[in-house]
Amino acid sequence: QKEVEQNSGPLSVPEGAIASLNCTYSDRGSQSFFWYRQYSGKSPELIMFIYSNGDKEDGRFTAQLNKASQYVSLLIRDSQPSDSATYLCAVRGSGNTPLVFGKGTRLSVIA
């Protein structure tokens, strides 16, 4: 069974610090990796996606992928209170298969 594991948190960081969110996955054949943010009572919104090993940066966000270790992470620089949310890691295999979601990590940025 394909699994995506995340630390449920809460992860608390002070405003302005770097928040580091981690995710591991069991299916070595996974091809695509996504990070979604979900505010309480809202649906998930896409933050970043990454397909290749290495880093991908978009503004304050950096996604990191290591397929050999089956590990993907999200770094949030200069964290803001508005970043406080649950962050969902999602993984997809090949073809038109649905995303497999982790249970999410709750991030709290303290002003």
Next chain:
Amino acid sequence: GAVVSQHPSWVICKSGTSVKIECRSLDFQATTMFWYRQFPKQSLMLMATSNEGSKATYEQGVEKDKFLINHASLTLSTLTVTSAHPEDSSFYICSARDRVWINQPQHFGDGTRLSIL
């Protein structure tokens, strides 16, 4: 960007009522749409994969006769919760991916909060 519209946002109804939720891809075509359910403080649970022009694929434990899915066109999928009961109260979210760029992310609708009295 890709937009997924879900309607209605909120439904409150009596036990035994059937409720239909619509999911539309507004600026792209989606051969496949996905239906999720989320209970408070829990993760997203995939209920079924909706395929345009064919039967939906349901996840284990999801009753296909209870949750009817119709994917009549490349831009519309509907989920009908039949004879809803209080235990069906949940947050239902649809998701779609562009049929051309299948490696692209899934985009989510805003969700439907269903409350059965």
